[in-house]
Amino acid sequence: xxxxxxxxxxxDERLMREQLRARLQEAWPELxxxxxxxxxxxxxxxxxxxxxxxxxxxxxxxxxTGLEVARTIAGCCHIVFVTAYEAHAIEAFEQxxxxxxxxxxxxxxxxxxxxRLKERLAAGHNEENGERALKRIETMLSKLASxxxxxxxxxxxxxxxxxxxxxxxxxxxxxVFYIQAQDKYTVIVTAAGESLVRKPIREFAEALDPExxxxxxxxxxxxxxxxxxxxxxxxxxxxxxxxxxxKLEVSRSFAGRFRQM
Amino acid sequence: xxKILFETIWANIVAFSRRVAEGVTRLTTWQFILLSLLALIAxxxxxxxxxxxxRPTPPxxxxxxxxxxxxxxxxxxxxxxxxxxxxxxPLENAIRKKILKEIRKGIxxxxxxxxxxxxxxxxILKEVQKEIDSESAASDPDSASAKKPKTSVDVRIAGLNPExxxxxxxxxxxxxxxxxFLIIVLFAVRITTxxxxxxxxxxxxxxxxxxxxxxxxxxxxxxxxxxxAQVEPHFLFNTLAAVEHLTETDPPxxxxxxxxxxxxxxxxxxxxxxxxTSLGREVDLCQSYLAIMQIRMEDRLTVSIDVxxxxxxxxxxxxxxxxxxxxxxxxxxxxxPEGGAIALSARLQDGRLRVxxxxxxxxxxxxxxxxIGMSNIRDRLKRLYGNSAAxxxxxxxxxxxxxxxxxxxxPAPASDTGR
Numbered sequence: 275x276x277x278x279x280x281x282x283x284x285x286d287e288r289l290m291r292e293q294l295r296a297r298l299q300e301a302w303p304e305l306x307x308x309x310x311x312x313x314x315x316x317x318x319x320x321x322x323x324x325x326x327x328x329x330x331x332x333x334x335x336x337x338x339t340g341l342e343v344a345r346t347i348a349g350c351c352h353i354v355f356v357t358a359y360e361a362h363a364i365e366a367f368e369q370x371x372x373x374x375x376x377x378x379x380x381x382x383x384x385x386x387x388x389x390r391l392k393e394r395l396a397a398g399h400n401e402e403n404g405e406r407a408l409k410r411i412e413t414m415l416s417k418l419a420s421x422x423x424x425x426x427x428x429x430x431x432x433x434x435x436x437x438x439x440x441x442x443x444x445x446x447x448x449x450v451f452y453i454q455a456q457d458k459y460t461v462i463v464t465a466a467g468e469s470l471v472r473k474p475i476r477e478f479a480e481a482l483d484p485e486x487x488x489x490x491x492x493x494x495x496x497x498x499x500x501x502x503x504x505x506x507x508x509x510x511x512x513x514x515x516x517x518x519x520x521k522l523e524v525s526r527s528f529a530g531r532f533r534q535m
Numbered sequence: 536x537x538k539i540l541f542e543t544i545w546a547n548i549v550a551f552s553r554r555v556a557e558g559v560t561r562l563t564t565w566q567f568i569l570l571s572l573l574a575l576i577a578x579x580x581x582x583x584x585x586x587x588x589x590r591p592t593p594p595x596x597x598x599x600x601x602x603x604x605x606x607x608x609x610x611x612x613x614x615x616x617x618x619x620x621x622x623x624x625p626l627e628n629a630i631r632k633k634i635l636k637e638i639r640k641g642i643x644x645x646x647x648x649x650x651x652x653x654x655x656x657x658x659i660l661k662e663v664q665k666e667i668d669s670e671s672a673a674s675d676p677d678s679a680s681a682k683k684p685k686t687s688v689d690v691r692i693a694g695l696n697p698e699x700x701x702x703x704x705x706x707x708x709x710x711x712x713x714x715x716f717l718i719i720v721l722f723a724v725r726i727t728t729x730x731x732x733x734x735x736x737x738x739x740x741x742x743x744x745x746x747x748x749x750x751x752x753x754x755x756x757x758x759x760x761x762x763x764a765q766v767e768p769h770f771l772f773n774t775l776a777a778v779e780h781l782t783e784t785d786p787p788x789x790x791x792x793x794x795x796x797x798x799x800x801x802x803x804x805x806x807x808x809x810x811x812t813s814l815g816r817e818v819d820l821c822q823s824y825l826a827i828m829q830i831r832m833e834d835r836l837t838v839s840i841d842v843x844x845x846x847x848x849x850x851x852x853x854x855x856x857x858x859x860x861x862x863x864x865x866x867x868x869x870x871x872p873e874g875g876a877i878a879l880s881a882r883l884q885d886g887r888l889r890v891x892x893x894x895x896x897x898x899x900x901x902x903x904x905x906x907i908g909m910s911n912i913r914d915r916l917k918r919l920y921g922n923s924a925a926x927x928x929x930x931x932x933x934x935x936x937x938x939x940x941x942x943x944x945x946p947a948p949a950s951d952t953g954r
Contacts, residue, residue: 286869287773287831293780313872334769336872358772378776433901435930444928444936446905466925481901 278304279395281328282320284311284343285356286335290377294330294356297379302388314338315418321347322411325404327395330375333357333366338418344369346414350407352394354387431481436462436469443469447487451500451515452522453478455493488531490524504532559721560728567725571718578714626666633662752918759915760854766803767861777831792830799823803857814881814890815847817856821879824857828864835874836864842881842890849888850945852919858908859892859938866906867896867935875935886944895935899928916942 281298285291291310298305308324311317313336321329321343329351331340338346341362344353348370355366358377366374372394373387433444434453443466451463455475462469479489489495490513502516504524511524511532524532559567634655774796781789802820818840825838860879868875875895882889909926916924924942931937 286835287777288833289777289780289831290773292784293776296780296783315872334869336870358776359769361769377772378779429902431901432904433899433928435901442929444899444930446909446928448905448910465922 278306279328279391280306280308280324280326281330282309282311282317282324282326283307283330283356284314284317284320284335284340285332286312287332290332290356294379297381297384298330301381301384312336314340314343315415317343318346318411318415318418321350322408322415325408326351328352328354328391330354330356333362341365341369344371346410347407349403350411351404352391354391430483431478434462434471434478436471438467438469445469447482447497448499450497451518452494452496454495488528490522490528490531492525494522496522506532555721556724556728559725560732562725567722571722574714574718575711578711582710629666630663633666634659756915756918759911759918766800767865770861773831774827781830788830792827795823795826795830799827803854812851812853813847814842814849814851814856814888817851817853818842818847818879818881820857821860824860825864825877832869832874836868837874837876839876839878840880842879846881846883846888849883851888851890851942852915855912855915855940856890856892858912859940862906862908863892863894863896863936863938866903867894867898871896883944887941888944889939889941891937891939893931893935893937895931895933898930898935912940916940 283291283294283298285294291312295307295310298307305328308326309320311320315337317329317331317335317340318338320326329343329347331343331353333340333355334357335343340355340357344355344366347353353369353371354373354375355362355371356375356377356379357366360374360376363374373390375383375387430447432447434447434450435442435444437443445462445464445466449464449466451465453463453475454461456470458472458474459470460473460475460478462471475493475495478487479495482495486498487495488498488501496513496515500515500518502514504513505511506529509526511526511529512521513524513532514521562570774792778789778792778796781792799820802816802823822840825836825840829836829838856879860877863877868877877892877894877896880891880893882891913926916926920942924940927939927941929937929939
């Protein structure tokens with residue numbers, strides 16, 4: 275490689291970017307720093323636009339994390355992670371990282387990283403992989419532009435937002451005793467009282483973890499952790515809850531769940 | 536002196552009986568029954584062995600008085616004591632033998648000592664009379680029995696007092712009775728001691744379980760507190776890296792940051808001694824943390840703190856507010872590219888202290904798991920205040936989370952105020 279190697283770095287904190295830039299310039303004067311990104315999305319855009327040879331990525335960044343960025347840009351450039359805490363080392367190498375630096379960056383350790391990178395750069399890199407990676411980056415960027423930042427999604431509903439009087443509260447589902455359909459609304463019963471949600475119970479039935487929240491009636495879903503007893507009297511069946519006085523009717527089509535108990 | 540001696544003896548007796556009671560109580564019921572039976576058997580055997588030996592022939596001396604027969608003319612002849620016969624006299628010997636036989640028979644069959652003495656005497660007199668009659672008949676064969684003067688005999692038997700006889704009769708026997716009596720007493724002692732011990736044990740176990748419960752509560756609170764107080768390594772190393780950079784580029788700011796870090800670490804280290812600190816102290820801790828984050832996040836973070844001076848002295852559990860603030864930064868503001876604002880406020884309302892952390896961050900997604908920090912605060916509030924405290928979450932307008940800790944209004948101990 276005759277040209278000077280080109281690199282970008284990404285970190286949400288300016289002080290960290292400055293520090294890394296200073297260290298790199300000192301230890302590797304030939305390296306050309308072509309861009310600095312403040313978050314994952316900016317890093318993706320820079321890789322796509324500037325086509326650097328190297329990317330130094332912080333792992334914890336707003337929007338896309340360093341790991342997510344790496345997954346997308348793998349093959350397009352060499353990746354070094356820079357992080358404050360080695361909680362993600364294995365994952366980092368799984369994403370094809372060449373090296374893993376800990377903040378604050380130690381000069382001797384940085385020198386070792388630079389040696390590794392120079393070896394890698396001398397070996398050259400696969401143009402075909404690079405083209406494929408660039409396509410991946412563009413797809414990801416357009417997706418991010420339309421969806422906004424994403425949360426790593428838990429499979430089920432964990433919080434219920436519900437109104438009490440004029441206020442709106444968030445209840446962790448663990449604290450919900452049961453929910454019951456009432457006309458167009460759904461009543462959420464917690465230790466704090468009853469609150470109304472303008473959402474059909476069917477939506478809760480789909481969103482809540484069915485292992486924990488059992489539908490016992492067309493209009494009732496109960497938190498199984500609070501079930502104290504199941505009683506059957508001929509055609510009629512009901513459950514009682516711990517610490518509650520109500521008896522909740524169990525309809526025939528849902529009583530099957532209790533037969534195994 | 537005497538009194539002291541008496542007291543010493545009494546104390547020894549008491550100590551001995553206590554030891555006996557303890558020993559008896561320690562036995563199981565079967566062991567006790569077995570030992571009792573063994574003791575009774577031993578007593579009976581011992582009684583049997585000692586009985587013959589302990590009943591030597593009573594030292595009996597016999598004096599026979601012959602009185603002249605009652606005259607036919609009706610005048611009463613005075614009894615003329617005859618000189619005691621020489622030992623070895625056949626009559627005397629025969630009589631003695633009879634007497635001993637009767638005594639033995641009488642002792643065995645009679646129900647009481649007096650009865651025995653009387654019946655023995657009666658028998659002896661009968662026998663002696665018989666003996667004398669036969670002797671006089673032998674010595675004077677030709678005389679007709681009709682005109683023969685009848686000799687009346689008075690036998691004095693020394694050593695055959697009822698009391699004497701009673702002592703002799705009971706000597707072997709009472710051992711079994713004493714043992715039986717002792718067993719009954721010991722059994723009673725055993726029952727009462729046992730029931731007392733059981734009651735004491737019950738009281739003790741009740742006290743112990745209450746103590747254990749409170750200890751458990753303290754320990755788990757300490758554990759939860761420690762968990763809450765753990766300094767996040769990510770925060771610590773990022774901050775140290777920033778300080779390192781500032782020492783090269785902007786030393787005065789590096790010093791300020793270092794001072795905030797020191798204050799934060801000092802306040803965050805688990806403090807087991809106090810379950811409650813003051814609200815003021817907790818707010819100061821948050822302020823140190825937020826000052827550090829502001830240096831790092833720069834214009835991405837805006838901080839406002841509104842805690843009236845009058846509320847700073849109120850009691851507040853440690854590391855809860857800090858945990859909420861950290862959550863706000865870590866999950867709400869740091870991950871938001873443009874950042875946002877965090878507002879810390881405290882109000883006294885309806886006798887309750889409400890401390891709120893509101894941010895304009897990403898907010899709580901419906902499917903975001905309830906973090907350990909949050910459920911930890913819930914657990915701790917329940918432990919510390921029962922149902923009179925609450926952690927209330929609400930969405931913030933236009934974005935972010937609005938989280939309030941509500942606790943009963945408790946003034947802090949004097950030492951904690953104003954710090």
